[in-house]
Amino acid sequence: KLEEGKTVRNVVTLSKPPRPIIPTRKAKATFMMLVRNEDLYGALRTVQQIEDRFNYRYEYPYVFLNDKPFSGHFKEKMRKMSKAEMVFAQIPHEHWSYPAWISQKKAAETRERMKNVIYGSSESYRHMCRFQSGFVAQHEALLAFDYFWRIEPDVKYSCDVDFDPFLYMHDNNKKYAFTISLYEYSETIRGLWNATKIFMERNPQFIARNNALSLISDDKGGTYNNCHFWSNFEIVDARWMRSEAFQAYFDHLDHQGGFFYERWGDAPVHTIAAVLLLPINQIHFFREIGYYHEPFHNCPAEPHLQLKCHCDPELNANLERFTCTSKFLDLAGEERIVFPEEVDD
Ligand code: GDP
Numbered sequence: 500k501l502e503e504g505k506t507v508r509n510v511v512t513l514s515k516p517p518r519p520i521i522p523t524r525k526a527k528a529t530f531m532m533l534v535r536n537e538d539l540y541g542a543l544r545t546v547q548q549i550e551d552r553f554n555y556r557y558e559y560p561y562v563f564l565n566d567k568p569f570s571g572h573f574k575e576k577m578r579k580m581s582k583a584e585m586v587f588a589q590i591p592h593e594h595w596s597y598p599a600w601i602s603q604k605k606a607a608e609t610r611e612r613m614k615n616v617i618y619g620s621s622e623s624y625r626h627m628c629r630f631q632s633g634f635v636a637q638h639e640a641l642l643a644f645d646y647f648w649r650i651e652p653d654v655k656y657s658c659d660v661d662f663d664p665f666l667y668m669h670d671n672n673k674k675y676a677f678t679i680s681l682y683e684y685s686e687t688i689r690g691l692w693n694a695t696k697i698f699m700e701r702n703p704q705f706i707a708r709n710n711a712l713s714l715i716s717d718d719k720g721g722t723y724n725n726c727h728f729w730s731n732f733e734i735v736d737a738r739w740m741r742s743e744a745f746q747a748y749f750d751h752l753d754h755q756g757g758f759f760y761e762r763w764g765d766a767p768v769h770t771i772a773a774v775l776l777l778p779i780n781q782i783h784f785f786r787e788i789g790y791y792h793e794p795f796h797n798c799p800a801e802p803h804l805q806l807k808c809h810c811d812p813e814l815n816a817n818l819e820r821f822t823c824t825s826k827f828l829d830l831a832g833e834e835r836i837v838f839p840e841e842v843d844d
């Protein structure tokens with residue numbers, strides 16, 4: 500049996516060390532998860548990590564979105580994960596259905612034709628991509644916020660986040676942030692670049708000076724090289740996503756039909772929008788946020804960024820050839836990720 504004093508000492512030793520900074524400022528920001536009722540347990544696992552790694556100090560709210568009504572069970576279980584405010588909202592029908600100009604017959608033929616492509620035969624995946632591409636920031640539940648941090652069921656946050664990424668974006672005028680970049684399956688976006696070129700020709704006023712076109716095109720805009728920020732993690736300035744330029748681009752793509760006649764993903768759409776509509780210095784790579792979504796990791800390689808991480812920095816996807824993160828860092832004039840073997844002890 501422990502004596503009273505000892506118990507206290509043990510408690511002190513075992514609890515998390517107190518953080519040096521008690522947050523005094525907050526951004527107008529929220530987490531956002533699009534999720535189905537049946538993904539409750541994966542969603543709980545994600546939220547618990549967000550809480551433990553970051554949000555128990557900040558108490559940023561959560562917005563959960565669903566194309567169907569959330570069950571009472573989902574809300575009840577989720578509310579136990581955090582003291583932060585949680586909003587559970589349904590997506591309006593017109594943001595998760597076929598617009599009038601789309602032929603559902605042609606859409607069905609496309610799903611048949613694309614059976615061998617990942618999610619190629621899925622109808623709901625296409626509605627999901629279209630919603631995330633252009634409608635999410637307009638959802639009523641997000642209108643009060645300047646920033647949202649997208650989270651998904653069953654992702655992993657592998658390091659403590661001991662700063663406020665929302666405030667970082669606010670203070671540094673960043674509008675789009677990522678942790679992993681990849682090259683997209685070209686079969687899913689055959690016509691996306693042509694559609695984009697038409698937009699650029701018609702709307703030169705929206706194209707940013709100092710944009711990073713050479714990140715996503717190796718021939719000065721002739722073709723898309725498929726480089727994209729992996730949007731299952733993203734921190735976005737929602738005001739930018741609601742802006743005239745962004746909405747004009749999304750609306751143009753939507754009328755081109757590729758969300759249904761191909762399988763355009765929200766990752767290439769957000770990436771192309773960010774690259775063309777923003778100067779490169781408004782796009783940010785959060786190298787210090789340890790993040791895993793099956794099957795890729797961003798694991799901080801630099802030892803000074805290793806804040807209680809459980810990931811292996813050697814497995815950092817951003818060090819691989821199938822990513823365009825180094826190219827982004829070069830273009831942005833930022834330091835490349837230092838390979839673990841090059842780090843001095
Ligand atoms: P992947 O990462 O491309 O394999 O796609 P996911 O299955 O992870 O879906 C991306 C995001 O959309 C996740 O947050 C899912 O929970 C969500 N999602 C996908 N399909 C649906 C759907 O039909 N309904 C709802 N409510 N959420 C969905």
Ligand code: MN
Pocket residue numbers: 651731792
């Ligand atoms: Mn996912």
